[in-house]
Every structure is written in C-alpha cells, then in structure tokens.
Amino acid sequence: MKTDEICDTAISSCLKLGANDVVVTVMKKEESMVRFANDQVTVVNSLDELSASIFLCVGRRKAALNVVDLDKKGLEKACQQAVRIASNMPEASLYAPLPKGPFNYDRKLTERETVPAGPDQAVHWVQESISAAKKAGASRTAGSLTARNVTVHLATSGGAAGVTVHPSLELSIRAFGEGLASGHSLSVSVGEKGFDPSAAGREAGELAKAAKGPKKGEPGTMDAVLGPMVFADLIGEMGRFSSAFYVDAGMSFLTGKIGEQVASPKLDLYDDATDPTSVGASPFDSEGLPTRRKALIEKGVLRTHLHNSATAAKFGVNSTANAGLIAPRPFCLQVGAGEKDVEDIISQVDKGVYVTNDWYLRYQNYSTGDLSTIPRDALFLIEKGEITASLKELRISDNILGMMKRIEALSRQRKWVKWWEVDVPTLVPTALVTGTRFTASSQ
Amino acid sequence: MEDILEMAVQRARSLGASYAEARYQSDIKESILLKNGTPEATSVETMRGIAIRAIMNGGLGFGSTNVLGRRSVNALVDRVVKGAGAAGSVRKSPIVMSPAQTTKADHIIRPRIPAENVPLESRLEMLKEADSYALEAAERSDIKLAGRYLSTDALSTERTVINSDGSMVHSIVPRVSVHIFLTATLPGKGAMQRSISHGEVAGWEGAERWDLPASLAKETRTLSRALHTAKTFKGGKMDVVLGPEVVGLIAHESSGHPAEGDRILGREAAQAGETYLGKDSIGLRVGSDLVNVVDDPTLTRTFGHYLYDEEGVKARRRYLIKGGIINEFLHNRETAAEFGAVSNGSSRSVEFDREPIVRMGNTFVEPGDRSFEEMFEGVRSGVYIKNFMEWNIDDRRYNQKYVGLEAYLIESGKISSMVRNPVLEITTPGLWKAVDAIGDEMEFTSAYCGKGDPMQGIPVGTGGPHIRLKGIRMEGAP
Structure with missing residues (x-):
C-alpha cells in the first residue's frame, strides 16, 4: 500500500470502529552510519525501515499503537486493537479534540532535498575528517557519521494531511592528544552545503593538541x-x-x-x-x-x-x-x-x-x-x-x-x-x- | 523465519563475506502511564525485523530492515556486505571474530502469569492502587505529593540468531517492569524527589511480588520524614555505609563499564567514552581484598538475564574484580579476538535495528559476612546513604558522584538523624580501596543502561549488599 492509502485506510477504519480522534503517521527511514575508532572504520550501519503508528481517542480514552504489517489486513487488525485498548481504559486527565484542518504547510519544509545516504560517500567524509584531525595534531580519533533521510506522512481525522522529508548529515569526531588530552567537534547540516567534516576534524584536533598534558x-x-x-x-x-x-x-x-x-x-x-x-x-x-x-x-x-x-x-x-x-x-x-x-x-x-x-x-x-x-x-x-x-x-x-x-x-x-x-x-x-x-x- | 535467516547468511557468504550472522528479533512492549492519578495514553509498540552482520575484506557491516520479504532481505544483505567492504577497504587491521563453540539451543521462558493474560485495565488498577496508597500516606504524614508518575511495561522479546559458524539460538524472554517518580513537598522545606524502578525477567507474577501499594506508602513516609526532619549535612572525613541500591549502581558504573572490551579498545570513545583500564590491566589492584564484583547474566528472574548472547555464545558468570584485583573483561567475539581471548557471552542488542555490542547483564558486589547491625558497629561518626537521586561518572569511569536521598548520620555505631544531600565524590580506586566491610544480604534492582550509537537502552540488573567505606571526605550540597 502507498503511504497515503495507509493513512486513509487506518483513519476511516478507526472512525468506523468508534474512535473520535485519529492520527496516523507513516515513516520511511533510510540511514547509513559509519562509526570509527583509532582512525579506522569499526562498522558501517545500514538501516531501512518502514513503520506506521496510530494514535486515537475513544471519547477521552487514549491509545497508541504501531503497525508492523502494513497490508490491509494488518492495518485492520491494528485499528481494532487500538480501539479495543482505548475503549477499555479510563478517561485521560488531559484531552482536547484534534486541531481542525486542512492546513497549508510551508513548502520550504515539505520539499527539502535528500542527502546522499550511501556508505561509500559516508566513509569518504569520515576519512576526510580523520585526516584533518590528524593534521591538526591529533594522535588518534573516534566518532560517527550519520547520513539519514526520513520521510514522514501524517494524516489526522481532523483533516490535516502532509508529507515531509527530514534530511540530515551528522558528524561527531573526538580527537585525542598527549596525556589524556582530547577535543570534540561536530558538523551538523541538512545538506552537503554547510556540512564540513574537515573543519570539524580540524577543530577536534586543535583542541586535543591545545589540551595536552592536563x-x-x-x-x-x-x-x-x-x-x-x-x-x-x-x-x-x-x-x-x-x-x-x-x-x-x-x-x-x-x-x-x-x-x-x-x-x-x-x-x-x-x-x-x-x-x-x-x-x-x-x-x-x-x-x-x-x-x-x-x-x-x-x-x-x-x-x-x-x-x-x-x-x-x-x-x-x-x-x-x-x-x-x-x-x-x-x-x-x-x-x-x-x-x-x-x-x-x-x-x-x-x-x-x-x-x-x-x-x-x-x-x-x-x-x-x-x-x-x-x-x-x-x-x-x-x-x-x-x-x-x-x-x-x-x-x-x-x-x-x-x-x-x-x-x-x-x-x-x-x-x-x-x-x-x-x-x-x-x-x-x-x-x-x-x-x-x-x-x-x-x- | 529460519529459512530466510539461513538464506541471508548463505547469500552474504556467497558475496564473499568471511563471517555472516542473521538475527530475527521481535519486541512487543505494552506500556501504561498514570500521571497524578489519571491515565495518559496506553501504548502497544511492536518492533520486528531482521538484522544482518557481515565481515568483508576485514571490515564490519551491519544493517536491518523491517520489510521481511525475501527480496528486501536480499537487498539488505547486499547493502551490508557492500558497507562492510567499504569499511574494510580503509582499514589497516582486519576485524576478525574469536573462535567460539557452535551452539544449537532454545531458551524459552514460560512465565507463570503471561502478561498478555492480564488485561491492561487490571495492570492500570495496580498502578492506581499504589498511587492511592502513596496519596494516603502523604496525607497522614502531612506532606503533599505534588507529582506522581507511575508506569509499567510488559515486554516480550523473541530472537532467532543464525551465523555462518553453524550456531543457531532461539529465545523468548518476557520482562515486566515499573518505574515510579514521586515529588514530595512541604511548605518551608522545599521538595524531595524519589525515583524507583523494579524489573524482572518474568510474567505478571513479577509485578505482583513487588507489592507496590505497600512499598509506595513506605517510600512516601520516608520522604515525609526526610522533609520534616533531615538536617543539613556538614560533611567532613568519616566512615560511609552505602545501601544495596547505591552499591549496585557503583558496581555497574565503576566496575562493569570500565571492564567492557570495546571501551578498552576505544570503540566507544566518542560516545559512551573510554575506561581508566587498559588491555594490560588484568591483575591490577583497584580495591581492598574484600571486593568481589561479578557480572552474571545467567541469574534467573533478574532484569539482565539471558543464557545466550547475540553471537550465539553461552553466557556465564564473570568475576570482574576478585579480591580487589581486576580479573576479567567483558567480551564479544570481536573484542575477544583483539585480546587473544574468547568471548564470554557479552554481545547484546536491544532491538532488531541495533548492532550487537559489548554489554553487561547483572552486575553486583558479592555479599560478605557482616549483618546489617555489624556494618555500623565501631563507626563513631559517619553517614549511611541508603539511596540516591543524582549521580554521574566521567567517561573514563574514574571520577564519580553520588548524592544521597534517604540518608542518616551514624553516631556511636547507631543510625541516628536524617541528613539532606550528603555528597560522595570520589575516584574509582579511591572508592573500592576504602571498602572495609561488606554485608551479608543481597538486593537487586533493575535499570536500563545506555550505550552505543544509535543509543541502546538495555535492561540490566544491578545489586549488592551494604558496603562500608573507611575514612572518606564527604561534602554537603545546598
């Protein structure tokens, strides 16, 4: 099923079963993470995940559930389970109906470009960062680099519906120097522009060097x-x-x-x-x-x-x-x-x-x-x-x-x-x- | 599922991987939260998927997917092997796995009362009853419970692990836990907060054993006594008796973490940190002769219980400190190979989409021979810290701080008045070397230990008896 179909099917099913508020979120995550220590890559992690969650209220009774089988039968079963759980619980102290849509969302936020999330580019960036740290005076380095694209499709029984992509490049590098000296730096960005693994490596290396012999x-x-x-x-x-x-x-x-x-x-x-x-x-x-x-x-x-x-x-x-x-x-x-x-x-x-x-x-x-x-x-x-x-x-x-x-x-x-x-x-x-x-x- | 896992391992091998491992893991967690007497949303979370780990050209790759069809798993295997190859292409020294015995095993724990047989509303009732007992105790002892946060989780974890060395382990492990956070106030005396956790590998019978209503009422009365009577702690050099809850945490933070093989090798250096111990620290004296610290995942019912790790290696008891001397490190097959050792079954992963790394199971100080009363005998002036709120430790696991919550002065060998916020700030060898008496009664508690990147909060047990530290410089806190 397509993500918008998942949302529509789950919302209408939950409403039919007696829910008064329903939020369905479908998330697709694609991620590479390169971890490194002692200047060497220790592992390349690769994540590919598609998941959905349902939040609903029956009266003021609330339940949340995630859905693992994203076919029609699996969704139907999840909706029934969520409504059953909520119906059997006492009323929550905090309740308000969901905001009434539809809403217009900022296109600058809904149409963001994805980042390269493959392992080769990520390993290359890591090497660049390690090299800059060493050049700046580090004796060894450790850290991680994550390249991630998360697509979120959200729809509510209040009429809200939207899709967005969360791209991110995150590098964390720790450089070590003489006698327990170390320095840490980061580069965090939504795209290649503004992502600077060398600068982060250099800063961590310089800090480690300056902190020698604490x-x-x-x-x-x-x-x-x-x-x-x-x-x-x-x-x-x-x-x-x-x-x-x-x-x-x-x-x-x-x-x-x-x-x-x-x-x-x-x-x-x-x-x-x-x-x-x-x-x-x-x-x-x-x-x-x-x-x-x-x-x-x-x-x-x-x-x-x-x-x-x-x-x-x-x-x-x-x-x-x-x-x-x-x-x-x-x-x-x-x-x-x-x-x-x-x-x-x-x-x-x-x-x-x-x-x-x-x-x-x-x-x-x-x-x-x-x-x-x-x-x-x-x-x-x-x-x-x-x-x-x-x-x-x-x-x-x-x-x-x-x-x-x-x-x-x-x-x-x-x-x-x-x-x-x-x-x-x-x-x-x-x-x-x-x-x-x-x-x-x-x- | 086993055929898909087998297929994945074969495919990785056919692509050139020197080692491959496939794991199916399903975690179903049912959570209920009661805040100030009323329920928030009840949630059921299912995490289910396949993880692949492979070594290619000396590089390690890990990947996961929750799309379980053959096509998706094949694509995952290809990505993981490619990633491992990319890692291997820039490594100077290849990653290898230490030899391990081939294991074929099932570890199925069948609880007496499966949590799924206990309706969620009945579980909520237990929290509500405990909450009402706490409220009643507060009213009777003249304090307010300004914040009451009670939650309970029932978790069922099923795993099948197959690797290219021929091991296959299937396990089903149920866990129950509760977490309670109370904020007690008294006008003119401020606020005190208490965090309480219970957890077991068990069905709902575990939750019934904790007798939450009675224990919460007792905790509330203690908070009341502290708010009404606890004096400012002045500090100074004195003997310190630590309760099992504090001792368990110290065993975990100051003995368990420093002994993790991956920390020693620097693999966690940029995240959870390193350790004051080195590869050559076996045989190093860090404590008094009395100190024995053990990590043992095989203890049944404990929160950190398992019998086979994520690499199919059989778990066993490990003496981390024996007679005050560093005795053994915690290893998975990757770190063991670096040390020229064999794995002692410490590879754990919290969910299907997390890489298995070196973790503790249940870490504790072994009991000694002193009764509770004897722990205080001969102490002219000291402090007894029964439990705590604030604690932290540096990333080499060398400098730590514990701030007492329920704490008492010790005067002429007897527990006397309550004191507020005594601060123990001390180095790891400073602490273990000062131990001059150990109690004979053990208590365990449960916790989630954070480590790894992405973060993995894994269930562990911590425990110990009372211990006494001789001649410690203590501070007070505002």
Whole structure:
C-alpha cells in the first residue's frame, strides 16, 4: 500500500470502529552510519525501515499503537486493537479534540532535498575528517557519521494531511592528544552545503593538541566559559522542561514561572521548527498543526511552556504546535547571538574555566534544577583573560536556573549542536556564566 | 523465519563475506502511564525485523530492515556486505571474530502469569492502587505529593540468531517492569524527589511480588520524614555505609563499564567514552581484598538475564574484580579476538535495528559476612546513604558522584538523624580501596543502561549488599 492509502485506510477504519480522534503517521527511514575508532572504520550501519503508528481517542480514552504489517489486513487488525485498548481504559486527565484542518504547510519544509545516504560517500567524509584531525595534531580519533533521510506522512481525522522529508548529515569526531588530552567537534547540516567534516576534524584536533598534558583542576566557584556543546546541553534541558507535560507532572524547574525572570536578560531562547536549515525542522507537529517559531524565553523572561492540544486545553492557552502526542517537545532550539567574539569573552575572565564539552547531566531535584554535569575533552584554566593551563577531573555542580541567571555574555558566533548527549538540534553561542561551582573527587 | 535467516547468511557468504550472522528479533512492549492519578495514553509498540552482520575484506557491516520479504532481505544483505567492504577497504587491521563453540539451543521462558493474560485495565488498577496508597500516606504524614508518575511495561522479546559458524539460538524472554517518580513537598522545606524502578525477567507474577501499594506508602513516609526532619549535612572525613541500591549502581558504573572490551579498545570513545583500564590491566589492584564484583547474566528472574548472547555464545558468570584485583573483561567475539581471548557471552542488542555490542547483564558486589547491625558497629561518626537521586561518572569511569536521598548520620555505631544531600565524590580506586566491610544480604534492582550509537537502552540488573567505606571526605550540597 502507498503511504497515503495507509493513512486513509487506518483513519476511516478507526472512525468506523468508534474512535473520535485519529492520527496516523507513516515513516520511511533510510540511514547509513559509519562509526570509527583509532582512525579506522569499526562498522558501517545500514538501516531501512518502514513503520506506521496510530494514535486515537475513544471519547477521552487514549491509545497508541504501531503497525508492523502494513497490508490491509494488518492495518485492520491494528485499528481494532487500538480501539479495543482505548475503549477499555479510563478517561485521560488531559484531552482536547484534534486541531481542525486542512492546513497549508510551508513548502520550504515539505520539499527539502535528500542527502546522499550511501556508505561509500559516508566513509569518504569520515576519512576526510580523520585526516584533518590528524593534521591538526591529533594522535588518534573516534566518532560517527550519520547520513539519514526520513520521510514522514501524517494524516489526522481532523483533516490535516502532509508529507515531509527530514534530511540530515551528522558528524561527531573526538580527537585525542598527549596525556589524556582530547577535543570534540561536530558538523551538523541538512545538506552537503554547510556540512564540513574537515573543519570539524580540524577543530577536534586543535583542541586535543591545545589540551595536552592536563593537570587535575582545583575545585571552587569560578567563572565558566561554556562552549557550544556544553551550553547546548543546558539549553536542551531548558527546552525539555518547558514541556507542559513535565510542568503538569511536577517534574520541571520551570513550573509556575511563566512571566518570571528565569535567566539573564541576555538570554533569548526560541523553538523554531520553521528554519529549513535545521535538521529539526518540520512543517507540522504530531497533531498536524503547522509549526511556528516561538520565544520560550525573551530577555530572560519565561514566555510559554510547550503545548499540544491537550496540555493547552488544561492550561487554558493555545497549542504551541509542539505535539508529541503524549508529551509536547521542542523541535529545534535556538539561542540569540551575543555581541562578543569568543576570544573577547575569555579575555574578560579574571579567573575561570573554559569548558568545551560535557556529558552525564543528572539532577538531584528536577523541581529545583539542582544538577551536576561532567566536563570532558579540552578544559582550560583562564587567568587574567588568558588560557594558562589544560585541566581535567572537574565537575560542574550547580543549579540550572542559577546558571541561566548568571549568563554574563554570549558570543556572536553560534554553532549547531546535535550529538550523543544533545538530541534536540540546538543553535547556540559560547556563554560566560559567572560564579559557577566546580567540584572534584576527594580521594 | 529460519529459512530466510539461513538464506541471508548463505547469500552474504556467497558475496564473499568471511563471517555472516542473521538475527530475527521481535519486541512487543505494552506500556501504561498514570500521571497524578489519571491515565495518559496506553501504548502497544511492536518492533520486528531482521538484522544482518557481515565481515568483508576485514571490515564490519551491519544493517536491518523491517520489510521481511525475501527480496528486501536480499537487498539488505547486499547493502551490508557492500558497507562492510567499504569499511574494510580503509582499514589497516582486519576485524576478525574469536573462535567460539557452535551452539544449537532454545531458551524459552514460560512465565507463570503471561502478561498478555492480564488485561491492561487490571495492570492500570495496580498502578492506581499504589498511587492511592502513596496519596494516603502523604496525607497522614502531612506532606503533599505534588507529582506522581507511575508506569509499567510488559515486554516480550523473541530472537532467532543464525551465523555462518553453524550456531543457531532461539529465545523468548518476557520482562515486566515499573518505574515510579514521586515529588514530595512541604511548605518551608522545599521538595524531595524519589525515583524507583523494579524489573524482572518474568510474567505478571513479577509485578505482583513487588507489592507496590505497600512499598509506595513506605517510600512516601520516608520522604515525609526526610522533609520534616533531615538536617543539613556538614560533611567532613568519616566512615560511609552505602545501601544495596547505591552499591549496585557503583558496581555497574565503576566496575562493569570500565571492564567492557570495546571501551578498552576505544570503540566507544566518542560516545559512551573510554575506561581508566587498559588491555594490560588484568591483575591490577583497584580495591581492598574484600571486593568481589561479578557480572552474571545467567541469574534467573533478574532484569539482565539471558543464557545466550547475540553471537550465539553461552553466557556465564564473570568475576570482574576478585579480591580487589581486576580479573576479567567483558567480551564479544570481536573484542575477544583483539585480546587473544574468547568471548564470554557479552554481545547484546536491544532491538532488531541495533548492532550487537559489548554489554553487561547483572552486575553486583558479592555479599560478605557482616549483618546489617555489624556494618555500623565501631563507626563513631559517619553517614549511611541508603539511596540516591543524582549521580554521574566521567567517561573514563574514574571520577564519580553520588548524592544521597534517604540518608542518616551514624553516631556511636547507631543510625541516628536524617541528613539532606550528603555528597560522595570520589575516584574509582579511591572508592573500592576504602571498602572495609561488606554485608551479608543481597538486593537487586533493575535499570536500563545506555550505550552505543544509535543509543541502546538495555535492561540490566544491578545489586549488592551494604558496603562500608573507611575514612572518606564527604561534602554537603545546598
């Protein structure tokens, strides 16, 4: 069956069986991933997947199901199962009818070009990146490159129907140097234009070289210059916990803070699925609503949570077109650029640490935002505006809202970040966060 | 299905692959979520497909499809072999598989109460009952449960793996799990949060064993006591007793992960990271004589249970640390070949579309000989950390942090008042070498361990008895 037939058949079948709201999504994924370590390709992954999912409501009772047999019989069976599951469940607390279409979607988002997803080109790009890293001073490298085209066909009983392609090229390269030194860089793009494996390799190699022979860092409260990979991790948390689902569940440090100053006036944060240069772009959300750019934070003030129709109804606002059928989610986060060069930001720090990457962010308390995360890769001591040493073995132990409020400067240069640690595509500058608490192992 | 898998292996071999493996995997997961007492959408997710892995010209290729016709699988085999060839063309050293015994086996677990025989609404009822017990306990103990998030999953995994060495393993493994997240508040005292997981390889009888209503009521009362009475923790040098939940996590993070052969070889370097251990670390002392850390997938009912791995290798108990000394690493056939060893059955994959990589099963500290009371005897001043919220560890698995949630001061050998947020931030050898007493009662918990690219969250068990650390510098947190 063709994808539009799958959608139409499933919707009409579910409606006949008693559903009042139905969303059908058919996804075709074509992907090559090349992983490498010690400058050698360790595996080439090749993925070819066709899947469909049904979300429906019977009254206020909800069910979600994916369909593996995409023929008429398989679909019919799945529809019956989904309706049966929903009918037997109690009513959900959050419910609103699906948005009424039809809708017009932005053609810049529905007609995007695919990327080359074959293994030969991907292996070539990887070699290019490794070579640039080595030339810049790396002793060895590791990473992954993913070339992916995902075609999504969505239709709803509300009359929404659309097709879009999500193309992406994502390279993550980590370069190693002398004595536990390492540097990490990325290149993320929706097409070959803007995808630069050499530049990423070079940056990772240069960082690894500059970070040679790191010494154990001293804990204390210092200014922190957070490179794009670190700042994107924190901004990703601001985006994730903007979701009304987490707010409603009492799991968000942003609960009850609409209209409040939650960050420095220097911070503007947007969710923008309409930017065709982002790998997170999408013409529609999971309920078929056309997406739009929205400010989550303007001059440090929290403007909105992220909503689907159901959470919007509960909160008495309009959907922000961020469905997630269960939990609203950000598509693509963007922080407004600052006015300084990264070098100028470093030069204004009297004593601090320049953190180029982090991982393993965990909360002691989601409702307060108390957390810690571990700097990894190149980490530098800044004294009197100059980088004076390479460091290791420090941890940021702080509060996310406190850190957001202490943003003192943002760089004019911004970078797209999406990798193992940051799953929502995020465009961010480098940030200076004053008074950041660094801790270290006691023994 | 076996004929299609056999066909795929033969086709890969005929295209020149020196090794080929075909796996059919089906995962059916039924999930129910109760948020603040009311249900969100109930979902049934079926993941089903075929994965092919092949070595060609010394390069490794992996691929998957959920379109299961012969034409589609043949096309997949061609793509995988081509990808492996492309990888091999730029490798200096060829990938090879270590020798392994040929296995023909079935591993079918038949639960006493198959989850599919328990209506979804009955499962929801269990969550609702537990939720109401928690609410009642909160009301009686004068706190608010501002957020209650309860979910349960029933998962059935069926696999058939065939490889070009002649192995064939078929398995059906059911799992049940629950996850609970509570946010408790008390005006003037702020909020505390508790995350609880249970999971077993079992049918619904597993969920019945956990007695969720009673355990949630108890957890709520503990949160209340902590909110009402816990004092600020001042820190200082002291003895530390860690509860089984913390010990299990430490065994997993600070012993299991560092021992993974692929990390040691740098294969995960850009994602899940590397390890402080090297190829030559077998025999290295990292802990006191008392410390034995084991990974054992063969323990029945545990969440990380399996008997044969994704390469058809029989699983067995592995002593990662024995008497404080690094004793064994975790290997699949690829990493074992690099070490001149044989696989110890550590190859796992979470779904059909994920490459099998080196994973843990159930990782735990072996029990010692001290009773619970004896763990505290002789401690003049210390802290008992029963469970935690925040934790993390660096990508070499060397520096870690655990922040206590339910925690008590120890004074003159006795547990005394509750304290808030004691922080243990310590190196891996620093931690294991400080162990001077180990309790005699084991507890297991369940978790999903994240690793790989694309990410694979795989079911694991973690466990241990109480352990005591001597003379640790502790910190307090705000």
